[in-house]
Amino acid sequence: VKRLVPAELDEEFFQFHFGEEVKDEEAARSFIKDELQKFYETEAKQFLNMNIMEEVLAETEVRFPEAFLKRWLLQMDKNKEMEESVFDKQFETFLKEMKWQMIVSELGRKYQIDVEVEEVSRQLQMRAYNYLNSQMGYADPEMIRQIYDYMMKDKNQYQKAVEELMTAKVFDKVREIIQPVLQEVTIDSFREEVKALNEQIKERNLTEHF
Structure with missing residues (x-):
């Protein structure tokens, strides 16, 4: 028969689960609070980035030679046997990816952003x-x-x-x-x-x- 026994909340317990600097319950609560704050700050920034991307894509007009690009893509072996509806959906995604990359490149040049x-x-x-x-x-x-x-x-x-x-x-x-x-x-x-x-x-x- 196995019986679960609550762990003793001593220094060893907190250091094992939260790191050497966390030695008691108060420090553990502070650690958890900081980690949650970092997590939601990252989530909020990513949410804003997604909104920015959606708005920029919607407000920016870019024209592509679609007929030429379709012919070029259809020449690739992996696309030759693809159903038309699937190809059309992927082609739409392809155009949006190109558009987004062009926008990023242009903004990078405009604001002199280097990597x-x-x-x-x-x-x-x-x-x-x-x-x-x-x-x-x-x-x-x-x-x-x-x-x-x-x-x-x-x-x-x-x-x-x-x-x-x-x-x-x-x-x-x-x-x-x-x-x-x-x-x-x-x-x-x-x-x-x-x-x-x-x-x-x-x-x-x-x-x-x-």
């Missing part, structure tokens, strides 16, 4: 760490270095990191310009707004930008 090699390096190091940590539960330094070296040499991985950093900086600049007004809301109402916007974006197949 430094050191920033790309840190981004790829963090990506290598997160990948190993999620797959293995820990991140071996030597394996991090190997994956990092591979990504730094891979043009696609490197360019993707540059684009992510540029997009983040453009969002930072736009938020600085528009000076959003802080509004206090309940957690439930915020979650509902995020859910509604996520569903809207999912319908437009734009989630890969976040």
Whole structure:
């Protein structure tokens, strides 16, 4: 017969669950409060970014040679056997992705936003760490270095990191310009707004930008 016994809330318990600096219940409550605040600040910033993206896409007119682009895409083997309805939906997404990248590039030039090699390096190091940590539960330094070296040499991985950093900086600049007004809301109402916007974006197949 097994019996569950409540753990003793001593210093060892708090340090094991929250880190060496947390030694009592008061410190644990403060730690949890800080972590929740960081989480919702990140969620709020991402929610604002999604709103900015939706508004900018809706208000910016860009014309593409659609007939030419369709012919070009249909020449690719992976698209030749695709159903017309599926292709049309993916083509619409393709155009929106192109439009968004053009907007980001133009705003980057307008506000003289640059991405430094050191920033790309840190981004790829963090990506290598997160990948190993999620797959293995820990991140071996030597394996991090190997994956990092591979990504730094891979043009696609490197360019993707540059684009992510540029997009983040453009969002930072736009938020600085528009000076959003802080509004206090309940957690439930915020979650509902995020859910509604996520569903809207999912319908437009734009989630890969976040």
